[in-house]
Amino acid sequence: MSSLQATLGDCTVVPAVAGAWPLAQQLALKLNCPSVRRAVDASSSVVLFVDHDDLWLQQQALEQVSPVRVDFASPGLQHRRRSGQNELLGRAVGVKGGERPSVLDATAGLGRDAYVLADLGCAVTLIERSDVLALMLQHALERASISAISSVQLAASRMRLQLGDSRDYKPTQETVIYLDPMFTDRRSSAAVKKDLSVLQALHGNVDNEDEQLLAWATAQPVRRVVVKRSIKSPPLDGRKPSHTIKGKAVRFDVYVL
Ligand SMILES: C[S@@+](CC[C@H](N)C(=O)[O-])C[C@H]1O[C@@H](n2cnc3c(N)ncnc32)[C@H](O)[C@@H]1O
The missing domain is CATH 3.40.50.150 (Vaccinia Virus protein VP39)
Incomplete structure (x- = not known):
């Protein structure tokens, strides 16, 4: 993947489990967006949750709907x-x-x-x-x-x-x-x-x-x-x-x- 900086929307990186906090910080740095420890502290409308082997998007206002993932074997x-x-x-x-x-x-x-x-x-x-x-x-x-x-x-x-x-x-x-x-x-x-x-x-x-x-x-x-x-x-x-x-x-x- 090229290292080109593309447009970035309204997104905050949040660890799905406490142990994934360093990874969340690392990804936030790469994506040039904020990271917080808990989703309730995110001010953006979309949150990127990261776990050690998974990541998914969740729209804050739509917590009742299931998260959005990219999974070709789904x-x-x-x-x-x-x-x-x-x-x-x-x-x-x-x-x-x-x-x-x-x-x-x-x-x-x-x-x-x-x-x-x-x-x-x-x-x-x-x-x-x-x-x-x-x-x-x-x-x-x-x-x-x-x-x-x-x-x-x-x-x-x-x-x-x-x-x-x-x-x-x-x-x-x-x-x-x-x-x-x-x-x-x-x-x-x-x-x-x-x-x-x-x-x-x-x-x-x-x-x-x-x-x-x-x-x-x-x-x-x-x-x-x-x-x-x-x-x-x-x-x-x-x-x-x-x-x-x-x-x-x-x-x-x-x-x-
Ligand atoms: C409706 S979605 C496409 C869904 C996709 N066909 C699928 O099956 O998942 C449109 C996507 O196009 C991207 N997009 C729009 N204009 C673009 C452009 N000029 N260059 C690259 N990506 C673009 C948007 O960021 C968005 O993620």
Whole structure:
């Protein structure tokens, strides 16, 4: 992972157990954010809990909801794999027969879509500008690389992480750019809303950012750009896609360049 300093949101590092306090301080220094011994003393809306072999985000106001982790071996992701929910995303990026495009996931987030693509056999470059999320992704990739589940290990070997703003990246090997920007409209699942809510609390939304990302992506030397949208949302920046692949709650707008 590059040592680039990315944007940092409102986050405090807290040890999950008393013995993890030195580790919490060390990570806070690395992330350039505060650390406190107890979550109740944190003034930020989001807390990063650290244990010796785990880390997770918790939104302070939403303590009743479960924490947000990056875990590629999680039952949720493994279910998504078995239930065939991967197919739409695979089709959108151009997985067909023996074809496995190399994908630049320019909005890596919690790495779930990137994992799905890697599991389908695509080489995936993940770019995430939040250093907190990049740290969680790096940790998850390290764990996945020694997972007891061989498919998780294999998928992790196809994923490469970089911290930074995608718009500073020049794709050379990737033939597809995938965007799942931070849109504020609704997605149906409560779990997805909870995860997005933590990401938004960490980084907020800047006006026209998603549109700028699409403009950057379509100017790159790739064959297609795929944008994930909520099923009822208009196309990003009002730009009509070449075609669309629809699921129940989300759709993928495909721009063939
Ligand atoms: C909705 S989340 C993506 C979720 C992801 N598809 C997943 O499956 O977990 C959007 C993420 O994109 C990141 N992001 C937005 N603009 C970015 C940019 N220009 N460069 C890098 N990351 C960006 C945000 O920090 C956020 O974590």
